[in-house]
Amino acid sequence: MIPTLEWTDEGVRFLDQTKLPLETTYVLATTYDEVATVIRDMIVRGAPAIGVSAAMGMALGIDRSTATTVEALTPEVEQMAAVLAGTRPTAVNLFWGIARLKDLYYKLATETVGRPEADRLRTIKAGVIAEAKQVYTEDIDTCKTMGRVGQDLLPREGTVLTHCNAGALCAAGYGTALGVIRAAVEAGADIHVLADETRPYLQGARLTAWELLQDNIPTTVLCDNMSGALMRQGRIQAVIVGADRIAANGDVANKIGTYTVAVLAKEHGIPFFVAAPWSTIDVNTATGDGIPIEQRSAREVTHSNGKQMTPDGVGIENPAFDVTPSKYVTAIITERGVLRAPYNESIAAMTNTQTAVSA
Numbered sequence: 001m002i003p004t005l006e007w008t009d010e011g012v013r014f015l016d017q018t019k020l021p022l023e024t025t026y027v028l029a030t031t032y033d034e035v036a037t038v039i040r041d042m043i044v045r046g047a048p049a050i051g052v053s054a055a056m057g058m059a060l061g062i063d064r065s066t067a068t069t070v071e072a073l074t075p076e077v078e079q080m081a082a083v084l085a086g087t088r089p090t091a092v093n094l095f096w097g098i099a100r101l102k103d104l105y106y107k108l109a110t111e112t113v114g115r116p117e118a119d120r121l122r123t124i125k126a127g128v129i130a131e132a133k134q135v136y137t138e139d140i141d142t143c144k145t146m147g148r149v150g151q152d153l154l155p156r157e158g159t160v161l162t163h164c165n166a167g168a169l170c171a172a173g174y175g176t177a178l179g180v181i182r183a184a185v186e187a188g189a190d191i192h193v194l195a196d197e198t199r200p201y202l203q204g205a206r207l208t209a210w211e212l213l214q215d216n217i218p219t220t221v222l223c224d225n226m227s228g229a230l231m232r233q234g235r236i237q238a239v240i241v242g243a244d245r246i247a248a249n250g251d252v253a254n255k256i257g258t259y260t261v262a263v264l265a266k267e268h269g270i271p272f273f274v275a276a277p278w279s280t281i282d283v284n285t286a287t288g289d290g291i292p293i294e295q296r297s298a299r300e301v302t303h304s305n306g307k308q309m310t311p312d313g314v315g316i317e318n319p320a321f322d323v324t325p326s327k328y329v330t331a332i333i334t335e336r337g338v339l340r341a342p343y344n345e346s347i348a349a350m351t352n353t354q355t356a357v358s359a
């Protein structure tokens with residue numbers, strides 16, 4: 001599997017997701033500012049991948065700083081955190097990745113007080129790079145655990161709908177929703193994936209289709225307005241999606257269009273699953289109403305492949321995410337176990353658990 005991103009001696013190397021599936025090219029970010037641009041421009045995207053990128057951006061910024069004292073480095077670290085936090089507002093993993101590196105920075109800065117400055121800086125730089133690499137490795141392990149935890153929930157044989165890309169490309173590898181599908185297929189399930197095209201950025205048509213075909217998992221792309229008709233015909237047995245942020249009550253923010261799919265699934269008695277790492281759960285946000293929804297540029301809607309599709313002067317909406325109320329969610333699959341309603345209670349009960357429990 002081609003890595004979504006990786007730490008190299010030259011900087012952080014990203015697979016350019018804006019070019020897939022037609023070109024497999026890479027972008028090298030050599031400063032934290034460049035990492036911020038890569039996130040903002042969606043060269044890397046998907047909640048867990050954004051979190052890992054933010055952690056690597058912080059490590060890169062700290063490592064490349066020319067500050068000669070910890071005192072001089074500290075305001076730079078705050079600036080790095082602010083720039084990275086300003087890229088995309090919805091995926092809480094972004095803030096989680098930044099906080100994890102910032103917390104370590106302050107811990108190491110405190111622990112090394114009294115030592116020569118050059119020695120302190122060396123220790124801090126080595127520490128944050130190791131931490132960023134650890135965040136990356138943990139992300140892959142987390143996705144694999146989610147796969148193991150959730151795979152029994154999918155049909156042994158049938159058609160599963162997904163929306164957006166919640167695969168290896170949205171994480172360091174393996175994927176969240178697609179990770180559960182991968183695990184089910186590895187365990188012998190015969191699953192055909194339906195991938196919503198996911199207008200306007202086409203994560204489903206371009207990315208989900210691309211990565212599943214690489215794994216020989218049969219995949220069919222649907223336009224975003226087709227799944228209701230297929231559900232009515234009994235041609236969809238389950239839905240599984242990822243999440244960008246899950247509120248304390250289980251409301252799920254995910255790619256725009258997810259809410260529509262969830263309501264349709266409930267109407268047709270089809271289970272609707274969400275797969276997300278624990279870092280996507282935001283216990284500080286009580287309900288989905290408190291989740292900030294990113295508004296992206298009108299041009300993503302007005303143009304396709306550089307060609308204008310709409311008349312000049314027409315109004316355009318482009319919210320990148322929507323919120324699915326928890327009443328539509330059959331279960332949330334995490335690396336700690338499967339959450340079920342009432343989500344306030346199941347999330348609170350699992351908050352201090354680290355080990356995966358079976359479905």
Ligand SMILES: CSC[C@@H](O)[C@@H](O)C(=O)COP(=O)(O)O
Pocket residue numbers: 045046047048091163164165166167170176177203241242243244254255256320
């Ligand atoms: C585990 S991926 C879950 C979500 O991040 C994914 O479904 C999604 O909405 C991605 O949005 P994107 O705008 O492509 O970053």
